[in-house]
Amino acid sequence: MSTIYIKENLNELAAIINKNSSIFVIIDNNLKPYCNHFSQFNTIWLNTSENLKTLDTVAELTGKLLEAGTDRSSFIIGIGGGITTDITGFVASTYKRGVKFGFVPTTLLAQVDASIGGKNGVNYNSYKNIIGTINQPEWIYICPQMLSTLNPREFKAGVAEVLKTFILFDKEYYSIAVDYFSKLEQILEDRGSYAPDGEFYRLPLLTEIIGKCAQYKSAVVERDEFERGERRMLNLGHTFAHAIEKICGEACSAGSNQGGIMHGEAVSIGMVLAARVSGRMGMASEEFVNRVEHDLKSVGLPVAVPANPATGEEISIAMLLEALKKDKKVNGEYINFIIPQDLGNVKDIRILIKELEDLACDLC
Ligand SMILES: NC(=O)c1ccc[n+]([C@@H]2O[C@H](COP(=O)([O-])OP(=O)(O)OC[C@H]3O[C@@H](n4cnc5c(N)ncnc54)[C@H](O)[C@@H]3O)[C@@H](O)[C@H]2O)c1
Ligand SMILES: [Zn+2]
Incomplete structure (x- = not known):
């Protein structure tokens, strides 16, 4: 099962991230105010909406991970609300048959629900979350202070x-x-x-x-x-x-x-x-x-x-x-x-x- 960290701020995140593997961050485009916390990593910014929670987005992200040289020993971090964590979990679970991943959920819904439990996936036409996996993140770092911008x-x-x-x-x-x-x-x-x-x-x-x-x-x-x-x-x-x-x-x-x-x-x-x-x-x-x-x-x-x-x-x-x-x-x-x-x-x-x-x- 995932380790859950509950911290008032982001200060302790750096210590949790394993610097021995190459880190790729997939982060919600609306979280630019927090970018200095993740600037040392390869970062892919994600536009989030239910319409973009699709296999096309998964394919695009997969392409970007390939371009960036992500391999099976890399670690992927999804930072954002439930849309970002659902997509990141799915991409990480399927990329090269699975690389390890962690989440920093940034909406209240994602902190108490969506990021926990290992359900990852995307929509297909009008069917919500119909394509997906059950695969647990290594860790979930929950920081309620980030909700102040929500x-x-x-x-x-x-x-x-x-x-x-x-x-x-x-x-x-x-x-x-x-x-x-x-x-x-x-x-x-x-x-x-x-x-x-x-x-x-x-x-x-x-x-x-x-x-x-x-x-x-x-x-x-x-x-x-x-x-x-x-x-x-x-x-x-x-x-x-x-x-x-x-x-x-x-x-x-x-x-x-x-x-x-x-x-x-x-x-x-x-x-x-x-x-x-x-x-x-x-x-x-x-x-x-x-x-x-x-x-x-x-x-x-x-x-x-x-x-x-x-x-x-x-x-x-x-x-x-x-x-x-x-x-x-x-x-x-x-x-x-x-x-x-x-x-x-x-x-x-x-x-x-x-x-x-x-x-x-x-x-x-
Ligand atoms: N996997 C699961 O078990 C599970 C459970 C419940 C819901 N979900 C999924 O979660 C999704 C909904 O998640 P959500 O409500 O978090 O939506 P979301 O990811 O769309 O985030 C909501 C909005 O808040 C913005 N945002 C996120 N964090 C912010 C912050 N700290 N400050 C400012 N803006 C911020 C986002 O850009 C977005 O516009 C749905 O797709 C649903 O299917 C999954
Ligand atoms: Zn619900």
């Missing part, structure tokens, strides 16, 4: 995955994280930035929260690398989220006021719907269902299914379920669905789509 909307999308992790595994840290991110949301509203002076409010606590999440994900992956059981739990909120994303379209990265919906925003709404379904099934208390909704709202995440941004049309549960039937988790008449019962108490159930339809028909 667009607030991107940041909040990552908060949804943080709270998902704690709903699954840690009641105590769930409360700590909700308190912390609600406070950050207030700072954002008052001062227009999470880190108005370049420093986060209580950076050591943010570092601890992110570190906890990363450790939980890593531990699940260690127990169930190929998603045969427990790893499926990480899909809490994702069944409805994928349906919402399908209908609304994905918001492109970075711009804060574009149409479409970000993955983390869809996960937030998906978790509220999952909690409500759980309540309807008599598996969760009303208090828990209301708490989840209240907390997600307080950290600045959406909790209600939006209107279709393209048409302005309301999205019904029936429409979501229609989209959901095309989802990869649908298995004939049944669907795997993650049901939150309480903080730290979540079940993976197999449910008839028809039953879910009846339970959820008037939920949004």
Whole structure:
């Protein structure tokens, strides 16, 4: 399994990089402010968007690695959000049948989720992450301070995955994280930035929260690398989220006021719907269902299914379920669905789509 380093700044990265192998860095083009930390290495700058997460980009990067003389003893470092780490992991896993690699994830979503677990890959046409490998990076260097340059909307999308992790595994840290991110949301509203002076409010606590999440994900992956059981739990909120994303379209990265919906925003709404379904099934208390909704709202995440941004049309549960039937988790008449019962108490159930339809028909 990968070694995870959680550090408040980038100062200790140099010591981790093995100077005995030649190093190639693949780095997101939006990270130019950090370039002095990596200037001593061969660097390939990457334009990131879902449209560029393709085999063409993999071929281009492979060509650049060849040109630069990368061999099997080289080491590749991917620095950026989930798009960069997914592509870098795939390129490194396939280049000359595999060279070692490490990640410096730079979005909250990548620090707590995308960079951990060894899933690497690219999209094909409209199919997301359909070509890929499961191959673990040697190490992941997580530096929350780098999040200070992240667009607030991107940041909040990552908060949804943080709270998902704690709903699954840690009641105590769930409360700590909700308190912390609600406070950050207030700072954002008052001062227009999470880190108005370049420093986060209580950076050591943010570092601890992110570190906890990363450790939980890593531990699940260690127990169930190929998603045969427990790893499926990480899909809490994702069944409805994928349906919402399908209908609304994905918001492109970075711009804060574009149409479409970000993955983390869809996960937030998906978790509220999952909690409500759980309540309807008599598996969760009303208090828990209301708490989840209240907390997600307080950290600045959406909790209600939006209107279709393209048409302005309301999205019904029936429409979501229609989209959901095309989802990869649908298995004939049944669907795997993650049901939150309480903080730290979540079940993976197999449910008839028809039953879910009846339970959820008037939920949004
Ligand atoms: N492999 C996995 O297990 C896994 C899990 C979840 C998501 N993913 C993948 O992750 C991708 C989404 O990742 P993401 O949300 O990190 O998106 P991303 O990589 O597109 O990054 C979001 C945006 O933030 C910018 N950016 C990144 N770090 C920055 C920083 N520190 N300061 C300023 N700007 C910065 C990027 O240039 C980009 O515009 C999707 O392709 C998804 O499929 C993979
Ligand atoms: Zn997710």
